[in-house]
Amino acid sequence: MRRIPLSQIQPHMHLARDIYHLNSLLLREGTSNLDRYTASLANLGITSIYIVDNISEDIEIPDAITEQTRVKCKDALQDTLFHFRTEGSFDTTCLSRAIDSLIEDLFARKDVLISLTDIATTDDNTLVHSVSTTVLSLLMGQRLNLSEVEMRVLAEGALLHDIGKTLLDPAILFKTEPLTSEEFAHIQMHPLLGYRALQRNPLITELSRLLALQHHERLDGSGYPQHLPGEDTHLFAKIVAIADVYDALTSERCYHKSMTNHQAYEILMSDSGTKLDAQLLHVFFNNIAIYPNGSLVRLSNGTRGIVKSQNKEAPFRPLIRIIDDINGETVKLYDLDLMKDLTTQIIS
Ligand SMILES: [Fe+2]
Ligand SMILES: [Fe+2]
Structure with a gap:
């Protein structure tokens, strides 16, 4: 799963977490065709949501409470x-x-x-x-x-x-x-x-x-x-x-x-x-993910990726799922552990 702004919703994405409004369920996890709801969500002041797509299927975002x-x-x-x-x-x-x-x-x-x-x-x-x-x-x-x-x-x-x-x-x-x-x-x-x-x-x-x-x-x-x-x-x-x-x-x-x-x-x-x-x-x-799982980051080597998991001892060097290359072209997905490649850093 990953978190994206409403403007980036695509037809193939599914909702990864229930959305509540005033403690009642608004949209259930798994909901598809999310673009139908963009305007209503924006009206409620919601600007981003959790989704699953093919590049974020196996990414989990741990929360402290259920x-x-x-x-x-x-x-x-x-x-x-x-x-x-x-x-x-x-x-x-x-x-x-x-x-x-x-x-x-x-x-x-x-x-x-x-x-x-x-x-x-x-x-x-x-x-x-x-x-x-x-x-x-x-x-x-x-x-x-x-x-x-x-x-x-x-x-x-x-x-x-x-x-x-x-x-x-x-x-x-x-x-x-x-x-x-x-x-x-x-x-x-x-x-x-x-x-x-x-x-x-x-x-x-x-x-x-x-x-x-x-x-x-x-x-x-x-x-x-x-x-x-x-x-x-x-x-x-x-x-x-x-x-x-x-x-x-x-x-x-x-x-x-x-x-x-x-x-x-x-x-x-x-x-x-x-x-x-x-x-x-x-x-x-020591408890907080500085770059939370599922967030989009740009690396010093020019590629972009999604944070896949955390290195507990090094909050600034998580494991990254690379999604595109220096020219912004889509690549075959691969994972880069910033604890192993110490020459590369997250720049934004
Ligand atoms: Fe206060
Ligand atoms: Fe406060």
């Missing part, structure tokens, strides 16, 4: 946010069950470099972002050998980290033009609003609330709302901060196109040790 767990988490979160908006309070039973599934999936997964494979539509952006941030945070937590109790607290806080956004003015939150300084100040209120909202629920742990409050703090004190320096920010908030920025950069939002994992890697690393914790970044990028 599709069922993802849907369960989004469902639970949607329910929680709905009750919170309408009644000002919520029950944590549903959320707690979703956390069980998340943790179970993570511990069952094989030790591979993953890439998150969820595709967000315009309407469920926040849900997808919260679930992805949680998965990425838990992956770090797992590497740091957190206890199960700690993992649950981290999951709870990460799922609810942006709950304060539900109290913001949607006209400002979803504004596509640049924000004025007043509007920016309004957005910056969401950590405190979230913290206060979570204080009203006695079943939420204080540490989970702190994650909502501190996830925009930065080591050098340049974050908000309290401008806390690194030594005063909780470890879990530093974890969520990395997951949050990475997901924001790599997923499509109404106001920007997504970046590649590699571009996001460069941006996060440029803040390493100054704004974001260097050791945690190291742990983070």
Whole structure:
């Protein structure tokens, strides 16, 4: 399977993963004649999909959690946010069950470099972002050998980290033009609003609330709302901060196109040790595929290919399925392991 933009859909391709919209199934895996759906998908804010064709048949894209767990988490979160908006309070039973599934999936997964494979539509952006941030945070937590109790607290806080956004003015939150300084100040209120909202629920742990409050703090004190320096920010908030920025950069939002994992890697690393914790970044990028399986890459020898599989010890040197030569002519497919051919590199 591989991920392609809607504009590259061809008649011979089949859908490789179910597509959901607001937790209901939109298109089932295996669907053919995908060009019939291009316009409707684009209307929902979907810009790329997973497909299988003859060059990507045997390529798998490992995800950290199953599709069922993802849907369960989004469902639970949607329910929680709905009750919170309408009644000002919520029950944590549903959320707690979703956390069980998340943790179970993570511990069952094989030790591979993953890439998150969820595709967000315009309407469920926040849900997808919260679930992805949680998965990425838990992956770090797992590497740091957190206890199960700690993992649950981290999951709870990460799922609810942006709950304060539900109290913001949607006209400002979803504004596509640049924000004025007043509007920016309004957005910056969401950590405190979230913290206060979570204080009203006695079943939420204080540490989970702190994650909502501190996830925009930065080591050098340049974050908000309290401008806390690194030594005063909780470890879990530093974890969520990395997951949050990475997901924001790599997923499509109404106001920007997504970046590649590699571009996001460069941006996060440029803040390493100054704004974001260097050791945690190291742990983070040991779990993430910089060039995810199924992505199209150009090599320094002039050929193009699709990433077939990962070399766990060298995230920058995966195995590539070469699909065309220097002149762009189709070739008989062959695989090139960049760990064996050290003279060739991925250039874009
Ligand atoms: Fe936030
Ligand atoms: Fe966030």
